[in-house]
Amino acid sequence: MVRSSGTKRAILDAALELAATRGITGTTMDDVAERAGVAKGSLYYNFSSKDQLFEALLEEGVGSLADALREARGELVGWAAIEALVAALLDRIAANAALAKLMASEIFRTDRAWQKTLFALRHEALTVFAEAIEQADAAAAASAGTAAPGAGASTIMASSVFGAVLMSGLEWLVFEPERSRDEVAAAILASLSGALAPRPS
Amino acid sequence: MVRSSGTKRAILDAALELAATRGITGTTMDDVAERAGVAKGSLYYNFSSKDQLFEALLEEGVGSLADALREARGELVGWAAIEALVAALLDRIAANAALAKLMASEIFRTDRAWQKTLFALRHEALTVFAEAIEQADAAAAASAGTAAPGAGASTIMASSVFGAVLMSGLEWLVFEPERSRDEVAAAILASLSGALAPRPS
DNA sequence: GTCTATAGAGAGATAGAC
DNA sequence: GTCTATCTCTCTATAGAC
Structure with a gap:
């Protein structure tokens, strides 16, 4: 800045x-x-070059993402932490749709000059999700008396949640902007909270 | 073909x-x-041109996606349909990682010559998810005696689930290829089945 | 610190031989 | 139906005036 x-x-x-x-x-x-x-x-x-310009751009934009997510999580645990992270990420996507689009299109490219930078930033943001997920997963499993289903796969679960928010956020902003923010957040959280799954009695 | x-x-x-x-x-x-x-x-x-070449490429690749999803869903209903769709999409991503990457980077571009084609194909695939989600959502809500949380927002829930599978699938193939397919599928389904949420008693 | 002008490489596309 | 050769335009990057 x-x-x-x-x-x-x-x-x-x-x-x-x-x-x-x-x-x-x-x-x-x-x-x-x-x-x-x-x-x-x-x-x-x-x-100094076009590459360097866009590397600076991505570093500035994505670099603050992990901080924002950590701040949103705060001291929350369990499902409340997940809710807070989803809401914070969705807000950031809405506030900076251009960056979100750019991130979606660049995140899996492997031939870029700024690849290492973007990988590190992406990893840092995903880690915030992964930590919250590990904790929530263990807590939910303990209270239900079952094994934590995501043990050892928290980075995959993190990218799953991240991808859910990113894709629906962009779907909203690009193709269905008439919807409200709360409606979108509720739909995402519903898809993650087991609304589609049968409740074990 | x-x-x-x-x-x-x-x-x-x-x-x-x-x-x-x-x-x-x-x-x-x-x-x-x-x-x-x-x-x-x-x-x-x-x-006839570079644009036309890549339009043909996307049409061939993404065009068969909706059919594959419909076939995977078959006559299944409720959570079983969601499981089948997630597995089928993940398999297709794994079988054609190149196309999945391309789709992830092109799906939200709005300035392309083939924009209408890609939009229609994307919409068709999402609709298969949305239909299964509406049905599963209503069924789960009915059996729990609660209101369906996703009523009216099934396209957002569909893109949420689609995004979850696409992002974790690519995370797996690009950054963590040592994991097994089943492990990835299980992690995605866990994140969608409410493993992170507290179970209402 | 910002401008104009231009060098030099690389892009999409076409013509015409075989 | 496939090739080589080439046209023309656009792109990144630099030089040098102000």
């Missing part, structure tokens, strides 16, 4: 908005310069 | 493999020609 002259911010904002619809490779430096209202030379004064 | 001379198939296969890692925009027609073992002129003999 270095502000320097404001030019850097304008460039990053323009790059994000363009890349959200065209993708990174489909966004040209000329496009970014025009949208940011600066000359192309200024792009290369502030960022 | 028109086979003509085999050249068309070779081109489509090469294009898919390349686009899975580099993205469509990042894949050049020269790359595709080299990988397919044909000259670039043959690409344009079989497909």
Whole structure:
């Protein structure tokens, strides 16, 4: 969030908005310069290359995600922690749909210059979910007197929950924007809370 | 699946493999020609443009998804239908990871030449999930004597379940390939069956 | 620190021989 | 039906004035 002259911010904002619809490779430096209202030379004064510009963009955007999730979780445990994490992630997606789109399209690419950076950030965010899931899983299993079904697979369960929120959040924002935030959050939580499964008596 | 001379198939296969890692925009027609073992002129003999080539690719790949899902669901109802759909989708992702990656990165793009085609195919696949979810939701609610929580929001719940499977499937294939298929399927189903939620007594 | 102008490489697409 | 050769345009990146 270095502000320097404001030019850097304008460039990053323009790059994000363009890349959200065209993708990174489909966004040209000329496009970014025009949208940011600066000359192309200024792009290369502030960022050494196109790759480096988008790496900085992803680092700024995704980098704060894990912190936001940790803050949302706070001291909550069990299902309450899951609810808080889902709501926080959904809010962040809604507040920054462009970044969410970009993340969805870049997260499984393995040929990028910024691959290591993005992998680390993604891993950090997933870990917050995984920790909450391990704890909730064990607690729910203990109270029901059964074995925790997700033992050892909490990173898969974490990506499952993360994917559920990301996909429905974007489905909402891109294709069904008339729905309310609460409606979307409720539907996601319903799908995760066993509303579809038979209740063991 | 028109086979003509085999050249068309070779081109489509090469294009898919390349686009899975580099993205469509990042894949050049020269790359595709080299990988397919044909000259670039043959690409344009079989497909009128790069856009048309990738539209055909997505149509072939995603187009058969809804059929496969409908077949997996069969006559199953309730949670059994959800289990079958999740397993079938996971199997398809595992069998064609390249296409799954491509779909994940293209599904929310709104500036593509083939946008309408992809939207329709995506909608068709989601509808299979939504129908099963509506039915399972109502059944579970009836047997528990509560209101169906997802009433009216089955498309959001469908994308939630779809997103859960897609994201964990790719997490598995790209980052944790040492896990077994059954382990992954179990973790996804656990996250959807309410393993994390407190059981109402 | 920002601009204009341009170099140099790489892209999609076509023409015409075989 | 497949090839080689090439056209034309666009892209990243740099040079140098202000």
